[in-house]
Amino acid sequence: MTGSSMAVTKTIVALAAACCMAAAVAAPADETLQRLGQIRAxxxxxxxxxxxxxxGELDAAWRWFGNHKADALPVLRRELAAELKKAQPNQLLLLDVGxxxxxxxxxxxxxxxxxALLRIDPAGTVPQSQSQQLFRYVHALAAERDVRLFPLLDKVFLRGRVTVFLPQQGYTVDETSTCIYLYGQYGVAAERHLRGLLGDASVVNRALEVLMWVGSPDSVPAVAALLSTADADTFARAATFLLRAGGxxxxxALLAFDPRGLQGKTLxxxxxxxxxxxxxxxxxxANQLVEVAEDRAPAAPAAIRGLDxxxxxxVFATLHATYGSYxxxxxxxxxxxALPRQALIDELVKVRERSLLRVSGEALADIDTTNTLINTVRFRD
Known part of the structure; x- marks a missing residue:
């Protein structure tokens, strides 16, 4: 073989190798597009x-994106941005890519x-068929406290029947608890929003159930007005809120209520x-809390008397680090x-918000303890 022939051969081999390398580099991007096409279809x-x-098919695509994240992310960003420009974007693509x-x-x-989350149709197919994934998506973004999500929360979760199974724990988050985890991260904005729904008979009981966990004395006048209801379930929830969260x-408000019109279960x-x-x-x-202390962490009487x-x-730093575990x-x-009453309440509210990031049965028990503490501290002079 002549020198010129050898040079040509080396050039061809080099070009072929470069093409193979380019194809290998391009493959993950092409595969990403192919999987997005499958989702759209x-x-x-x-x-x-x-x-x-x-x-199962969506989870397989999710795993592939995760295994090729460096290559997939630019494509996912570009394709999702393009999808959002459509009058009717693909709902499954919004859900999983978002x-x-x-x-x-x-x-x-x-x-x-x-x-992407804001473009999901509350009355569409995603809430009906992929409500558990939608819960995880909303939960991940609820801390942003964007009130534009309230219509989605109201339609799908407050008025719906969404439960979420946690396979690692063998535990199912019930319908009310899904709302607690979502609305609770909004703080006072959620309380104000839920308070505005108390006049809606179709949702008042669920709204009261959530307010028991995320409400405050600010809602006492609106809730106390419900004590005149003829519905025993609504009365029970309203009275429970006043006891648990009303300080x-x-x-x-309960002491001032005239019970003479009550009868049956309500009375x-x-x-x-x-x-x-x-x-x-x-x-x-506070003495009732001693029983909780003995169940969780037996302590000397000196410790029960109070912390400096x-x-x-x-302790609050520890609660923050452990996402509210007691x-x-x-x-x-x-x-x-030995902290001012309002300072204690403010810290405990922060602990509750931190706990809401931890979705589990244990977290709800810890949130209940935090709420009991908040209501107790409200009675301090």
């Missing part, structure tokens, strides 16, 4: 089994993920509630901590 699920099969960008993308992807204002519940009101003082409520300011701040912490000591 998926028909609406026709039933639970069909939705489960669809979820959530993927929120969960595994860069911080700068949050805005795009939020735009002294809730107690006083029976009122009598049970009325019997608790005389025991609603700070000392009595430095120890209290350390393991090894005596709640009664917090109630009597």
């Amino acid at each position: 998926m028909p609406a699920a026709t039933g639970p089994q069909d939705a489960l099969r669809q979820r 959530y993927f960008l929120r969960a595994q993308g860069e911080p700068s992807d949050r805005a795009l993920a939020l735009q 002294p204002q809730g107690r006083d 029976e519940f009122y009598r049970q509630t009325r019997g608790q009101l005389d025991r609603m003082t700070f000392d009595a409520l 300011a430095a120890a209290a701040r350390q 393991e090894g912490i005596a709640p009664a000591a917090i109630a009597r901590a």
Whole structure:
């Protein structure tokens, strides 16, 4: 072979190798587009089994994107942005690509993920067939506190029947708890929004159930007005809110209520509630917390009497780091901590918001403890 022939052969081999390398580099991007095309082509699920099969296919695409994230992310960003410009964007693509960008993308992807979530149709196929994935998506973005999501939350979760199974824990988040996890992250904005729904008979009971966990004395007047209802279930929820979240204002509202028009189950519940009101003082409520302390972390009487300011701040730092776990912490000591009442309440509200990031049965138990603490501290002088 002549020198010129050898040179030509080497050039051909080099070009072929370069083409192979280019193809290898381009393959993940092409595969990403192919998988997005498969998502777009998926028909609406026709039933639970069909939705489960669809979820399996979507999860397979999710895993592939995760395994090729460096190559997939630019394509996903570009394609999602293009999809959002359409009058009727593909709902499954909005759901899974938007959530993927929120969960595994860069911080700068949050805005795009939020735009995608806002374009999901509350009355469309996604809430019907992929409600559990939608819950995870909304939960991941609820901390942004964008009130434009309230119509979606109201339609799908507050008025719907969404439960979420957590396979790693063998635990199912019930219908009310899904709302607690979502609305709770909005703080006072959620309380104000839910309070505005108390006049809607179709949703008042669920709204009251959520307010028990995320409400405050600010809602006492609106909730106390419901004590005149003829519906026993609504009465029970309203009275429970006043006891659990209303502080002294809730107690006083129940004391001022005239029960002469009550009868049946409503009157029976009122009598049970009325019997608790005389025991609603700070000392009595704080003493009840001692039982919680003994269940979770037996402590010396000196610790139950209260934490000094430095120890209290350390406890709150620990609660923040553990996403609100009271393991090894005596709640009664917090109630009597040497911090101003409002400072304690503010810290406990932060703990509750932190706990809401941890979706589990244990988290709900910890949130219940935090709420008991908040209501107890409201009775401090």
